Amino acid sequence: MxxxxxxxxxxxxxxxxxxxxxxxxxxxxxxxxxxxxxxxxxxxxxxxxxxxxxxxxxxxxxxxxxxxxxxxxxxxxxxxxxxxxxxxxxxxxxxxxxxxxxxxxxxxxxxxxxxxIVGGVRPDPGDLDAAVGYVMAAGHGMSARRYMADHGATREQIAAVAVKNHAHSVHNPFAHYQKPISLEEVLGARPIAEPLGLLDCSPISxxxxxxxxxxxxxxxxxxxxxxxxRILAVGLVSGFVQTGLGDLNAEDVSRRAGEEAWTLSGVGPGEIDLVEMHDCFTIAEIVRLEGLGLVPRGQGGEWTAAGHTALGGQLPVNPSGGLLSRGHPVGATGTAQVCELTWQLRGTAGGRQVDGARTALAYCKGGSVNGTDGGSVSTVVMTR
Known part of the structure; x- marks a missing residue:
């Protein structure tokens, strides 16, 4: 209970x-x-x-x-x-x-x-990933390549996440960035970890x-x-130790975090009106929505490009601008997401308001641990 x-x-x-x-x-x-x-x-x-x-x-x-x-x-x-x-x-x-x-x-x-912080955010220095030079951007670059190969997604579909979230943050006075960007700007930005460029990455804030x-x-x-x-439930899980090659984008840890949220809150994924998603990189928003069961597996890129996750769409995601545009001061992100959901459920979010918002979800995924599928994942379910 x-x-x-x-x-x-x-x-x-x-x-x-x-x-x-x-x-x-x-x-x-x-x-x-x-x-x-x-x-x-x-x-x-x-x-x-x-x-x-x-x-x-x-x-x-x-x-x-x-x-x-x-x-x-x-x-x-x-x-x-x-x-x-x-x-x-x-x-x-x-x-x-x-x-x-x-x-x-x-x-x-x-x-x-x-x-x-100088350069990219890294795992703990004692972690094996850090010892071999792994940074978060590298892992998400590999995720994007794998996703494109497995599901036929295009680079443009992944980049559309950044375009969408920057468009939302224009209406957020608390956002790090408050101006729109074009698809061409995302695709032409300085490379960071192939295929991701600078605008596919959340800023240091x-x-x-x-x-x-x-x-x-x-x-x-x-x-x-x-x-x-009201906060109905806050789920929290950590990654399982993995054996074998596995599926880079399976997001089992997200699935389990979602299941905990649904069980604790009594709310199902079909009842969610909007999501504040941990989009530290463009591809992260896509695969984590799929892991939660909010978007069909392999269709996240299509959903984004079609506008289904934009304001006015079927499932608005990151009306605040998300980490990509609101910014990502890591310890503050989960609390900022709950602030955004509070304003959305009150109906006071102004130009980024989701019409008729009654039930919402916030998701955060924190850190990496070598040999597991993630550090910590939180899911917050709220209603009015």
């Missing part, structure tokens, strides 16, 4: 992008947190605990932010699950609320990357996002009435 839902009382972000050195991790986290509290009409005194998602923030990053925010003395927990860190923090907060341990909690996802979550007792404490978006 799924724990009781967590209500999203408030959501706040700072704009993702490349921030100056003096815009610190702590400053970004505090800014997003204050925005979430203001959105909920809540005070610091209402907050029972702080949950923090980050990767490169260093020891006790949550406590450092909590002290500057004015939550010193409150229980703080820090969560690192690579790109799924923010969503993992939300999962732990959701469980604590359901257990009655807390009634109102603040979840922050934050990352300062542009002054800490700084940023923070926060949500104020509560249970029913917390709703009463905050004096909130009327419809409030």
């Amino acid at each position: 799924s724990p009781a839902p967590a209500f999203v009382a408030g959501a706040g972000m700072i704009r993702f992008g490349k921030h100056p050195v003096d815009v610190t991790l702590e400053r970004m986290g505090v800014g997003a947190a204050r925005a979430a509290l203001a959105d909920a009409g809540a005070d610091l005194a209402d907050v029972d605990g702080l949950y923090m998602g980050h990767v490169f923030g260093g020891p006790v990053a949550g406590q450092r932010i909590g002290a500057q925010l004015g939550l010193d003395g409150k229980p703080v927990s820090n969560h690192e699950n690579y790109c799924a860190s923010g969503a993992t923090a939300i999962r732990e907060a959701w469980v604590a609320l359901a257990a009655g341990l807390h009634d109102v909690v603040l979840v922050i996802g934050v990352e300062k990357m542009t002054d800490r 700084d940023g923070a996002a926060a949500v104020l979550l509560c249970n029913r007792a917390g709703l009463r404490r905050l004096g909130l009435s009327g419809p409030v978006p």
